[in-house]
Amino acid sequence: MKNQKMELRAEHGNLSKMLEISRSVYSSLNLEEALCLILLQAARIMKAQICSLRLLDKEKGLLKMQASYGLSNDYLKKGPLELGEGVVGKVVEEGRLISISDMKKDPQYKYSDLAQKEGLSSLISSPLKVNDEAIGAITVYSAQPHKYSRQ
Template sequence: MDRYESYYRSLYAAAMAVNSSLDPKLVLKTIVECAAKAMDVKACSLRLLDRAGRQLMPGAGFGLSNKYLRKGPVDLDQSAVDREVLSGRVVQVADASTDPRFQYGKAAKDEGIVSVLVVPLRVEDKPVGVMRVYTDEKRVFNAEEEEFLTSIAALSALAIENARLHQALKREYESVLSFDYRTFD
């Protein structure tokens, strides 16, 4: 199977996941796994902005150790890479262990991470997080890889927005159900 066929199959699988479940954890896990396998990389992760817009919290990961996933939130004051990505740019990091823009260089080295490609997650042109793929050897990502990851990030953002809308509708529905109609008697 050539790379493009792998991309199309992964995009299809991600789209099916978005459309078949309202469980955001399951959908995002499926998406990051599809992305990592299609791009033939060590790992993939998705991080979401906290409500204050100051940190990126773990959303989903594939191919990363529990230790790496638990290293803590990404503080945007400490991560120039993520600030740049959240402004709408795609960023490549040649070596995460030595690039001062990458907050967790030592943790990346310990995890065996070398190159990283980071793309924004956007909903209605507002940043909601970032998606990253990681390699275990130095790699320059080409335009097609950037385009693929950007496309799958857009599907991820759609899944996140669908889950948020579902939760809002569910809360509204529950409040309607709890309304005491006896007040009109």
């Protein structure tokens, strides 16, 4: 019973934060500002240090950075990813969520040296879909090792 109450409180808090995100997006006329607000709130909800949003350029087959929160210049210099390349490329190509609890050891994550330098440990990346088609991905990075649930 105690655990259920705690889960309900946490869920209520997340819903309140999502409402705040919606209000921010609707009140903003600038897409870039709106996306940055979404990433900031996602980082807060997930208790993470970094968030990024990449969108697919279908003609070139590249995932381009559209917005970010907390990313270092080294990460930003990585440039676009090819569809299917790395974790985010797979997320978009396969249209499914991928989480990694230890980026430094997981072979799926191709920038483990950069993750170590940045002090990052875990990530969760989710496809952004329109009409059941993945058009990009939002990725949340954390300094703490974390096994994410499907919630």
